[in-house]
Amino acid sequence: MKYQVVIGLEVHTQLTTNTKIFCGCSTRFGAEPNSQTCPVCLGFPGALPVLNKQVVENAIRAGLATNCSITQRNVFARKNYFYPDLPKGYQISQFDLPICQHGHLDIEVDGETKRIGITRIHMEEDAGKLVHADIPGVDDSCVDLNRACTPLLEIVSEPDMRSPDEAIAYLKKLHQIVMYLGICDGNLEEGSFRCDANVSLMPVGSTVFGTRAELKNINSFKFIKQAIEYEIERQAEILDDGGKVIQETRLFDPNTGTTRSMRGKEEAHDYRYFPDPDLVPVLIPDQWIEDVRATLPELPEAKRARYVAELGLPEYDAEVLVSSRELAQYYEETVALFPQAKTVSNWVMGEVSRALNEDNNRSITDCPVTPALLADMLKLMEKGTISGKIAKTVFDEMYKTGKAPEKIVEEKGLVQVSDTGAIEAMVDEVLKNNPAQVEQYRGGKETVFGFFVGQVMRASKGKANPAVVNDLLLKKLKG
Amino acid sequence: MKITRSEVEHVARLARLELSDSELDTFTGQMDGILAYVEKLNALDTEGIVPTSHAVPMENAFRPDQPADSIGVEAALANAPLRAESFFRVPKVIE
Numbered sequence: 166m167k168y169q170v171v172i173g174l175e176v177h178t179q180l181t182t183n184t185k186i187f188c189g190c191s192t193r194f195g196a197e198p199n200s201q202t203c204p205v206c207l208g209f210p211g212a213l214p215v216l217n218k219q220v221v222e223n224a225i226r227a228g229l230a231t232n233c234s235i236t237q238r239n240v241f242a243r244k245n246y247f248y249p250d251l252p253k254g255y256q257i258s259q260f261d262l263p264i265c266q267h268g269h270l271d272i273e274v275d276g277e278t279k280r281i282g283i284t285r286i287h288m289e290e291d292a293g294k295l296v297h298a299d300i301p302g303v304d305d306s307c308v309d310l311n312r313a314c315t316p317l318l319e320i321v322s323e324p325d326m327r328s329p330d331e332a333i334a335y336l337k338k339l340h341q342i343v344m345y346l347g348i349c350d351g352n353l354e355e356g357s358f359r360c361d362a363n364v365s366l367m368p369v370g371s372t373v374f375g376t377r378a379e380l381k382n383i384n385s386f387k388f389i390k391q392a393i394e395y396e397i398e399r400q401a402e403i404l405d406d407g408g409k410v411i412q413e414t415r416l417f418d419p420n421t422g423t424t425r426s427m428r429g430k431e432e433a434h435d436y437r438y439f440p441d442p443d444l445v446p447v448l449i450p451d452q453w454i455e456d457v458r459a460t461l462p463e464l465p466e467a468k469r470a471r472y473v474a475e476l477g478l479p480e481y482d483a484e485v486l487v488s489s490r491e492l493a494q495y496y497e498e499t500v501a502l503f504p505q506a507k508t509v510s511n512w513v514m515g516e517v518s519r520a521l522n523e524d525n526n527r528s529i530t531d532c533p534v535t536p537a538l539l540a541d542m543l544k545l546m547e548k549g550t551i552s553g554k555i556a557k558t559v560f561d562e563m564y565k566t567g568k569a570p571e572k573i574v575e576e577k578g579l580v581q582v583s584d585t586g587a588i589e590a591m592v593d594e595v596l597k598n599n600p601a602q603v604e605q606y607r608g609g610k611e612t613v614f615g616f617f618v619g620q621v622m623r624a625s626k627g628k629a630n631p632a633v634v635n636d637l638l639l640k641k642l643k644g
Numbered sequence: 645m646k647i648t649r650s651e652v653e654h655v656a657r658l659a660r661l662e663l664s665d666s667e668l669d670t671f672t673g674q675m676d677g678i679l680a681y682v683e684k685l686n687a688l689d690t691e692g693i694v695p696t697s698h699a700v701p702m703e704n705a706f707r708p709d710q711p712a713d714s715i716g717v718e719a720a721l722a723n724a725p726l727r728a729e730s731f732f733r734v735p736k737v738i739e
Contacts, residue, residue, distance in 0.1 A: 199731065308732040445705050
């Protein structure tokens, strides 16, 4: 039978606050195990949690950027379960009153726009980390509570996606937004952006969803696609054999590209939520929401539209340039100094990106060629001081040394030669040395022209002004 | 009956408690008595009253996002029954 896949996604984003959600311990990654803990995040009896205001602020930002309505009366709830990485025996989360609800994101797949609903976004604390430390003689599990009590936003989508590609498009869009908002560092490998996928199948044409499996432990966009694709195959096989899909949690194994059942956690799904008496309600007045709205950055979608409408960039350029907030900022700073949008775009997408890629994927914020340097170089090109070809040499030198373009041009003697007399001598020399090609050209084979241009440019070591070279060559060959 | 023996069994399992048959009988009886007593509250007319989640009339207790000192690894692990280097050590968890 033919099946339609139905996908809903739950994303846990770790917030980039300095401190944990309910205590002042640092959230820095990679510290000595249990060195960033205190009575609150260790779950010592009698310790009282106090809410980090920045977490609420970040949650409002996420909600506004994903078209949610903000819940004005928030209550935290205890989600009760036992696991060694959860010292209190409950996780502080939100239940029936999440901070954001009823939002959506528009994604594009194969040129079609589709709206994906966002059911809710809620604030919660992370659990600690269970590790199998490489300690001789210790076969037990080890617990590091540095991560316990780190603030998370759980962002839950509607089951609106109908293909792995739609799921990836939604995730990438969400990832881009939280990065633009600066509320999450977006690092999938370190677990700052974690995704669980709910996947089910129904016969094509049906509107009744099948039984779903929840896929966990997926820490890259590539793996998400793999996990969903594997799951579609697995469930289709079961259904084709007349079997029933069991509602369960399945763990993705990146080594085999398959998912396997995580039995034993099923009964624990009775979480017995109740309001946490240690945390008083959070009221969010309209004014607070408006204050946060006023601080939102221009989001990628709006930016892309503006680049096309106001700067006249092609869709493709706009899409690439807004892919990260930092890249867009680099581009905008350069355009502000050298207002030729398409030229700057070509350089940023071309030489700048190439140089950074070749330099171990260096970050754009760390690019030795600053927007000011790039703009200065483009100005030299515009004035005709250097040719486009020489500009690439100057760029590489700027990248290596961070020196100003004028200085590089001066030191290396790269000034473009526009002096007609000097170029004429080179042209004459080239024509004299290549009589056969001159014959061909005069006989009507005009494609040889490029050969002459190349020869003259080589003779000038790339410094001859190409326009002057063209003029002189034409004059001499026709004459 | 406000609570059944099997419900008590279920709750005990969730709390990782192992109860003997006679304990189950005892606790079922006691919990049933407690719930019956609390049940009296249902006699009150609460029409139009928002459910109370907190006993104190307070809201928006916040902390600024400023780091405070942690207590240090030694203090954190001081009461741990077992440790391995800087970790809490627990029976092996199999997933």
